[in-house]
Amino acid sequence: MADADSDVTVPRRVWADGDVHKRELARIFRTCWQFVAHDSEIPEPGDYVTRRIGRDSVIVTRDETGQVRVLLNTCRHRGVPLCRADRGNTSHFRCSYHGWTYANTGELRGVTFQRDVYGQGGIDKSELGLFQAARVDTVYGLVFATWDPEAPSLEDYLGPMRWYLHTVFGKFDHGLEAVGPPVRTMVRANWKPEGENLSGDGYHTFVTHQSAVELGLFASQDDLARMAAVAGPRFTGRTVHCGNGHTMRIQRMPLTVDAPAYFGYPREMWDEFDRNLSEAQREAQSCLSVGHGSIFPNMSFLENFKTNVDKQGDHARYIRVTLRYPLGPAMTEQLWFLLQPRHADPEWRRLSRLAYLRTNGPAGMFEVDDTENFVGITEAAAGDVAADLPIVLDGGRHHPPTPEEAGWPGDVADGDRTEKTIRAFHGRWQELMS
Amino acid sequence: MTETTLAPPEVQAEAALFLAVEAELIDDRRYAEWLDVVADDFVYTVPVPVTPDSPFAPHHDPEALLLDESKESIRHLWFRRLEADMHEFAWGENPPPQFRHFVSNVRARETGEPDELLVRSNVLLMGRRQSDQPRYITAERFDTLRRTPAGLLLARRHAVLDQTVIDFPQPRVLL
Ligand code: FES
Ligand SMILES: [Fe+2]
Numbered sequence: 085m086a087d088a089d090s091d092v093t094v095p096r097r098v099w100a101d102g103d104v105h106k107r108e109l110a111r112i113f114r115t116c117w118q119f120v121a122h123d124s125e126i127p128e129p130g131d132y133v134t135r136r137i138g139r140d141s142v143i144v145t146r147d148e149t150g151q152v153r154v155l156l157n158t159c160r161h162r163g164v165p166l167c168r169a170d171r172g173n174t175s176h177f178r179c180s181y182h183g184w185t186y187a188n189t190g191e192l193r194g195v196t197f198q199r200d201v202y203g204q205g206g207i208d209k210s211e212l213g214l215f216q217a218a219r220v221d222t223v224y225g226l227v228f229a230t231w232d233p234e235a236p237s238l239e240d241y242l243g244p245m246r247w248y249l250h251t252v253f254g255k256f257d258h259g260l261e262a263v264g265p266p267v268r269t270m271v272r273a274n275w276k277p278e279g280e281n282l283s284g285d286g287y288h289t290f291v292t293h294q295s296a297v298e299l300g301l302f303a304s305q306d307d308l309a310r311m312a313a314v315a316g317p318r319f320t321g322r323t324v325h326c327g328n329g330h331t332m333r334i335q336r337m338p339l340t341v342d343a344p345a346y347f348g349y350p351r352e353m354w355d356e357f358d359r360n361l362s363e364a365q366r367e368a369q370s371c372l373s374v375g376h377g378s379i380f381p382n383m384s385f386l387e388n389f390k391t392n393v394d395k396q397g398d399h400a401r402y403i404r405v406t407l408r409y410p411l412g413p414a415m416t417e418q419l420w421f422l423l424q425p426r427h428a429d430p431e432w433r434r435l436s437r438l439a440y441l442r443t444n445g446p447a448g449m450f451e452v453d454d455t456e457n458f459v460g461i462t463e464a465a466a467g468d469v470a471a472d473l474p475i476v477l478d479g480g481r482h483h484p485p486t487p488e489e490a491g492w493p494g495d496v497a498d499g500d501r502t503e504k505t506i507r508a509f510h511g512r513w514q515e516l517m518s
Numbered sequence: 519m520t521e522t523t524l525a526p527p528e529v530q531a532e533a534a535l536f537l538a539v540e541a542e543l544i545d546d547r548r549y550a551e552w553l554d555v556v557a558d559d560f561v562y563t564v565p566v567p568v569t570p571d572s573p574f575a576p577h578h579d580p581e582a583l584l585l586d587e588s589k590e591s592i593r594h595l596w597f598r599r600l601e602a603d604m605h606e607f608a609w610g611e612n613p614p615p616q617f618r619h620f621v622s623n624v625r626a627r628e629t630g631e632p633d634e635l636l637v638r639s640n641v642l643l644m645g646r647r648q649s650d651q652p653r654y655i656t657a658e659r660f661d662t663l664r665r666t667p668a669g670l671l672l673a674r675r676h677a678v679l680d681q682t683v684i685d686f687p688q689p690r691v692l693l
């Protein structure tokens with residue numbers, strides 16, 4: 085496990101260099117577990133979505149036995165992609181070039197004109213199934229895959245991060261569902277600046293998002309006072325590194341409450357959260373302002389609370405998952421998923437969706453301002469002199485470790501504005517790249 | 519969007535002129551004037567684009583939205599921060615991106631509501647961030663125009679993008 089507090093020197097070339105990009109594809113994207121889909125996107129046998137792992141196109145499908153498969157989207161014969169749509173349902177994939185047919189298990193079932201082309205014995209179909217991910221596993225509805233047969237189990241890969249994922253994704257009686265297909269955007273930036281940010285950058289919020297603050301999207305003292313007794317002027321926070329570059333930041337509203345309070349969720353859901361969370365986990369969710377983090381390398385989640393998004397005085401919470409495909413050193417495709425509790429009240433779902441779309445959605449105000457930073461970082465790093473300059477990553481080194489009694493696993497510190505998680509991200513990145 | 523009869527030529531011309539002027543107001547960043555030609559119950563939606571697996575399915579999800587805004591949300595969350603006292607901190611729009619609309623294929627239809635017109639149009643939008651080369655995005659718009667004593671107002675806009683992977687300076691645009 086990379087020590088989050090070890091010395092990490094990061095030259096800016098990591099954001100713009102073509103050789104670094106190629107090495108990342110080989111060293112990171114071919115080995116790490118990566119998020120590919122939410123299982124609610126493919127509920128029925130035959131359902132599929134097309135995604136990427138690194139730059140490779142993959143088909144994520146539920147086969148006829150209900151097992152989720154991640155198949156490399158290229159015919160074993162001479163390379164034509166099997167699926168061109170973003171989503172659909174089929175039990176077989178038929179290649180458009182010479183007509184080889186594969187079951188959605190990946191098995192090669194049919195070779196056209198087999199004897200004509202490959203002789204009396206035909207061709208050994210058992211050797212020519214679609215190339216598939218070495219391992220596929222699901223945690224809280226999040227489907228992950230890796231090409232690496234030597235990879236640890238997903239459970240081991242996530243380590244203590246699973247405990248934090250439980251607080252976000254595991255607290256609902258009936259789970260979450262993806263609201264529609266993901267939005268796909270092309271961002272002319274390297275994939276890492278946004279990854280670093282979402283890993284736990286609480287430092288940028290009041291600068292980058294100053295106009296959001298002034299427009300009332302963050303709970304003001306007045307908003308807070310309408311929720312509970314206000315304990316102080318400052319939001320507090322913790323940041324955690326769970327090993328393998330997985331990190332999270334949890335910011336808490338300065339409120340005094342008698343029992344865990346899950347502001348932003350419908351009151352009638354609070355009981356189920358109490359039931360589904362341990363005492364320490366309830367502490368991580370109670371009075372939550374924002375929780376966000378990353379599963380290394382390229383998936384991030386955000387559980388955010390926003391005020392006054394539709395009408396004065398309203399507030400709502402939403403859970404977003406984003407995924408970044410490294411299409412080039414300065415080109416990233418980002419996928420945006422909104423996840424909502426299946427059985428939540430429709431009016432709450434509407435408000436939660438509006439809160440998401442208008443702030444942290446692909447066309448939300450926050451993203452306009454954040455994206456400009458990430459594009460700018462990438463552009464500046466293309467300069468030859470800039471490429472060699474290291475970045476500053478020392479923030480939060482003085483933050484005290486969170487007391488053991490809190491029961492929060494991983495390497496946790498008390499402190500909201502920190503570069504702890506960014507050191508962890510780059511520490512893990514360097515470990516894999518060296 | 520129900521198919522009804524095309525409006526007579528003078529109404530076609532009126533609708534086309536309205537859309538041209540409405541686009542001018544956005545492109546000139548005359549936001550207060552743009553809000554004046556928008557109805558109070560205005561809703562602006564853009565569905566999530568998708569590449570379908572069937573020629574009979576649309577290139578967007580029938581329910582999921584990428585944008586869902588009201589007149590008030592646009593006034594407050596889009597325009598307010600671009601005013602002189604706040605613009606410095608609208609980092610992503612400073613320097614301001616430039617937009618230019620090219621509106622064509624305007625088709626106005628009567629709806630059965632005496633005061634409302636259903637107007638379909640195509641739009642090509644140029645977007646330019648800083649010194650980057652301009653980029654372009656196109657969409658079809660389904661608008662409702664309402665006749666009021668103050669003149670025509672834009673009451674509803676639903677814009678369907680022609681791009682699955684949105685590659686534009688910012689997806690937060692008035693198409
Ligand atoms: S390339 Fe697929 S059948 Fe030939
Ligand atoms: Fe941000």
